[in-house]
Amino acid sequence: MIIQISIDAMPNMKQMNREDSLDRAMRLFWQQGYHGTSIKDLEQALALHPGSIYAAFGSKSALYKEALDRYAQDLSEDLERCFAEAQSPLEGIRSYFRQVASSCSSSARDGVCPARACMVVKTILETGGQDRDIARHANRLLSRIERRFERALKEAQSRGDLRQEVNPRRLARYLQAQLMGLRAFAQRDIARGAVKELAEDIIKSIDSCLP
Amino acid sequence: MIIQISIDAMPNMKQMNREDSLDRAMRLFWQQGYHGTSIKDLEQALALHPGSIYAAFGSKSALYKEALDRYAQDLSEDLERCFAEAQSPLEGIRSYFRQVASSCSSSARDGVCPARACMVVKTILETGGQDRDIARHANRLLSRIERRFERALKEAQSRGDLRQEVNPRRLARYLQAQLMGLRAFAQRDIARGAVKELAEDIIKSIDSCLP
DNA sequence: ACTGGTTTTGAGTGATCACTCAAGGTATGA
DNA sequence: TCATACCTTGAGTGATCACTCAAAACCAGT
Numbered sequence: 001m002i003i004q005i006s007i008d009a010m011p012n013m014k015q016m017n018r019e020d021s022l023d024r025a026m027r028l029f030w031q032q033g034y035h036g037t038s039i040k041d042l043e044q045a046l047a048l049h050p051g052s053i054y055a056a057f058g059s060k061s062a063l064y065k066e067a068l069d070r071y072a073q074d075l076s077e078d079l080e081r082c083f084a085e086a087q088s089p090l091e092g093i094r095s096y097f098r099q100v101a102s103s104c105s106s107s108a109r110d111g112v113c114p115a116r117a118c119m120v121v122k123t124i125l126e127t128g129g130q131d132r133d134i135a136r137h138a139n140r141l142l143s144r145i146e147r148r149f150e151r152a153l154k155e156a157q158s159r160g161d162l163r164q165e166v167n168p169r170r171l172a173r174y175l176q177a178q179l180m181g182l183r184a185f186a187q188r189d190i191a192r193g194a195v196k197e198l199a200e201d202i203i204k205s206i207d208s209c210l211p
Numbered sequence: 212m213i214i215q216i217s218i219d220a221m222p223n224m225k226q227m228n229r230e231d232s233l234d235r236a237m238r239l240f241w242q243q244g245y246h247g248t249s250i251k252d253l254e255q256a257l258a259l260h261p262g263s264i265y266a267a268f269g270s271k272s273a274l275y276k277e278a279l280d281r282y283a284q285d286l287s288e289d290l291e292r293c294f295a296e297a298q299s300p301l302e303g304i305r306s307y308f309r310q311v312a313s314s315c316s317s318s319a320r321d322g323v324c325p326a327r328a329c330m331v332v333k334t335i336l337e338t339g340g341q342d343r344d345i346a347r348h349a350n351r352l353l354s355r356i357e358r359r360f361e362r363a364l365k366e367a368q369s370r371g372d373l374r375q376e377v378n379p380r381r382l383a384r385y386l387q388a389q390l391m392g393l394r395a396f397a398q399r400d401i402a403r404g405a406v407k408e409l410a411e412d413i414i415k416s417i418d419s420c421l422p
Numbered sequence: 423a424c425t426g427g428t429t430t431t432g433a434g435t436g437a438t439c440a441c442t443c444a445a446g447g448t449a450t451g452a
Numbered sequence: 453t454c455a456t457a458c459c460t461t462g463a464g465t466g467a468t469c470a471c472t473c474a475a476a477a478c479c480a481g482t
Contacts, residue, residue, distance in 0.1 A: 031340040035246035039470055049431055050471070060470065117336050124398050125333045129242040129326060139400055173396070173405055174412045181392025185384070187335050189350055194384055201385045205416035250440055260461055261441070271440065 018056055021046045025057075026067035031114035033126050034064050034134065065137050071119045072141040079148065089152040090161050093175065094203050100179065101199030104186035116186040118179070142176065149175050171206075178202045229267055232257045236268075237278035242325035244337050245275050245345065276348050282330045283352040290359065300363040301372050304386065305414050311390065312410030315397035327397040329390070353387065360386050382417075389413045 028045045029037055039050060039060060046053065057063035079096055086092035104116040115122070123138040149172035156162040182202060186195045239256045240248055250261060250271060257264065268274035290307055297303035315327040326333070334349040360383035367373040393413060397406045 033246065033337050033340065035244065036337065036341055038468075040468080051431060051473080052429085054471065055429080115336075115340060117339070121395055122336045125326075125328050125336055125395065126244050126247065128328070128398050129244065130247055136400075142399055170405075170408055170412070173409060177392040177396040177409055177413075178389075179392075180395040181388040181390075184332055184336065184391040184395055185388040187339050188353060189347075194381075197381055198384060198388055201381070202388075205419065208416065208419055249438080251438080262443080262461065263459085265441065266459085 021048065021053075021056065022063075022066060022070055025063055026070045026119075027114045029064055029067045030071060030119040030122070033122060034061075034131065035126065061131070061134060064134060068119065068123060068134075068138060068141065072144075075118075075120075076145070076148070079145070083152060088159065088161055089156040090206075093149070093152060093206070097179070097182070097199050097203055098196075100182060101186075101196045104183055105192045105195040117183045121180050121184065146172050146176050175206070178205075232259065232267065233274075233277060233281055236274055237281045237330075238325045240275055240278050241282060241330040241333070244333060245272075245342065246337065272342070272345060275345060279330065279334060279345075279349060279352065283355075286329075286331075287356070287359070290356070294363060299370065299372055300367040301417075304360070304363060304417070308390070308393070308410050308414055309407075311393060312397075312407045315394055316403045316406040328394045332391050332395065357383050357387050386417070389416075 024045050025042060028041060032041070039053065042048075042053060042060075042063070043050060048056075053063070057066060078099065079092075082096040082099060083089065083092035086095050103113055106112060120138050120141050124135055124142070127134040127138070146169075150168045153162060153166070153168035153171055157164060157166070157168065182195070182198060185198060235256050236253060239252060243252070250264065253259075253264060253271075253274070254261060259267075264274070268277060289310065293307040293310060294300065294303035297306050314324055317323060331349050331352050335346055335353070338345040338349070357380075361379045364373060364377070364379040364382055368375060368377070368379065393406070393409060396409060
């Protein structure tokens with residue numbers, strides 16, 4: 001029995017899987033940043049030729065925006081899962097901070113998670129100076145997350161879990177800044193335990209708003 | 212009498228003002244990032260030809276590191292000034308947070324301050340994935356600031372301003388993460404007052420460690 | 423086998439990247 | 453005034469940038 005492998009058919013064999021490609025692009029951009037990632041890098045990571053990339057995504061910046069949306073989607077799903085599994089909105093927030101701290105201090109960093117800092121924050125810091133439309137895109141994503149926190153806090157207030165005089169929007173902004181700080185700090189090369197300690201300190205600071 | 216300074220290490224000192232050039236480079240890098248700033252951009256900002264830049268600073272990455280050192284030096288001086296003017300170490304920390312919030316929410320942003328986020332943090336987020344020696348350099352600068360906070364907190368403890376069971380190093384890390392979060396958050400395009408509100412919330416969270 | 427329409431390919435586009443260096447300019451002492 | 457030594461200049465280096473497009477390869481339906 002002879003198994004024939006057609007060499008001629010090789011070149012066009014790989015079917016391009018858009019979802020999978022987008023996922024790979026997201027990871028590479030997350031790790032290396034927008035300016036730090038070249039099309040050549042992407043060609044290699046996606047195992048695609050330049051033409052295919054441009055046919056599928058249009059341009060480097062369009063691909064970046066899509067990758068960022070995908071990242072924010074994953075992030076939202078994590079957060080929603082925490083809310084769904086928790087007994088209360090506030091408990092969901094605590095659990096989310098712990099989950100972030102845990103994934104940020106995992107040693108299998110390069111495998112699971114290309115960077116510890118949040119890709120949206122990285123984007124805003126990197127592109128705030130010049131590439132304004134990308135920065136604007138990232139800003140919208142942050143606003144969405146802030147509003148989600150605000151909703152959870154209002155819910156906590158109506159359940160009596162949170163003092164009435166607390167301003168939900170202001171506390172939501174505080175939470176977002178805490179997340180930014182936690183994950184930016186985690187990007188430092190620092191003892192693993194420090195990140196989890198930091199997360200616990202942050203949770204304690206939130207709890208001072210309890211009734 | 213003329214004092215001659217190591218011409219080999221600092222050529223062109225008579226005509227080109229190295230300090231001034233470094234300052235301009237620092238501002239441009241701070242705003243646009245490492246990969247986002249080209250030598251051509253620097254030529255324009257420093258009003259220098261490429262040869263002069265390379266004669267004075269060696270390479271783009273060497274210039275970046277020097278610019279980062281200059282930034283960290285300015286930052287340390289601000290912090291030291293807060294400590295010197297304050298009645299106590301803890302009051303110095305409070306005053307520093309307020310100063311950061313104030314300069315981050317100033318409307319004359321492009322004139323005074325090229326970016327709201329901290330340049331050292333921007334560096335770590337941008338170069339953590341690839342340009343490891345630059346990231347390492349930035350990490351050292353952060354460690355130095357952390358140690359300065361730790362020293363101030365120990366001093367506060369010995370004065371009886373801070374509860375004894377507080378771990379100074381851990382609280383110093385918390386402070387640093389708070390600063391990262393505050394300034395990264397300030398980079399969002401958001402209402403001016405929000406940053407000052409956030410700074411006050413952070414200060415309140417620190418005060419819960421008081422005796 | 424043939425045809426029509428889609429997808430894949432990768433060499434090639436001009437622009438820009440970080441960087442160099444020989445040539446020309448300038449200050450100083452004789 | 454000239455000679456020497458340091459300084460400034462900017463055109464030019466090869467590499468790489470984001471991106472294109474005509475041709476090759478593919479897969480229907482007939």
